[in-house]
Amino acid sequence: MLNRFIDLYSDTKTKPTPAMRQFMANAEVGDEQKDEDPTVLRLVEKVCGLLGKEAAVFLPSGTMCNEIAIAVHCRPGDEVFCDRTAHIVTSEAGGPAALAGVMMHPIDGARGMYTAAQLAGAIRVESRYNPRSRLAVVEQTSNFGGGSVWPIAQIADVAAVARARKLALHMDGARLLNATIASGVSARRYAEPFDTAWIDFTKGLGAPVGAMLAGPKDHIQEAWRLKQRLGGAMRQAGIIAAAGLYALDHHVERLAEDHDNARHLARGLAEIDGIDVDPDLVETNIVFFDVVAPGWSAGELVAKLKLEGVGLGAFGPSRIRAVTHLDVARADVDRALSVIRAVLAGRLH
């Protein structure tokens, strides 16, 4: 029997379910950039409620949410603080420099999370020589930190330092709802200290397109100007906003299954010779592990596993990432484990 490809590369690999597609097909639509799309307006209202913000703007991607937010908060030459592993540093093609003209000030946090003391130590004094320290960014959950969840107390401490030093605060909430499901802390509470925050519909939520940036009315008004400038303003966008609405109604609680599957995967990996992983570090749907078997690099193992029907990501000489999601069932995790075990044992070639 031919096995289906098990794609653990990312939770972006989810495909819209038949029910989601049906909901999208039936969506009422209008001209989004004229505020005439009723489905987009419903999604805006829903996300404002979810995050406890005054206003929100629907954007094609989370990357655009980050890039627009940074440009709204900062002037060219300003300095932005974040963890060294943050998506805005590693994965947005230099956007903060190219689009907002800002300087990034990466902090060496632990598992993607820096402390209030580290932030306080990094912020510069007001001086004609210094860049203007302007914005602190928190990524909840931290992707390259291994899906780690920023504790609410650590966020509060970071926010207190930022406020005392007159910094603005932005949350990259690509996987905020994973944090919420894992911790029981509401999205609104996590978002509360931040001026701007966004969620992605295309990660664990399983929608094909879209993210939404929320914040104060004046910030979102300026965000709209940048959205228009970048060509992110859309037309009958309700067809994709519908997927976001559907996901918020049907795909949030089930994130717990992804977290359970990720822990199951990590525990299984820990029992395989040649793999190094600490299952206790797995808090949500992301598992980082190292291949330490002699003769294997991460790239080679990932390439081999792809041929055997298991997709993973190589993120360093020995580091590999696996992400669980809507299209990965418990049985898929078990099969991935047995394929990895067999490949490393030399039983598949």
Ligand SMILES: *Cc1c(COP(=O)(O)O)cnc(C)c1O
């Ligand atoms: C995926 C991701 C983004 C970007 O979102 P896209 O919708 O893919 O542009 C930003 N931040 C984090 C932490 C992410 O994982």
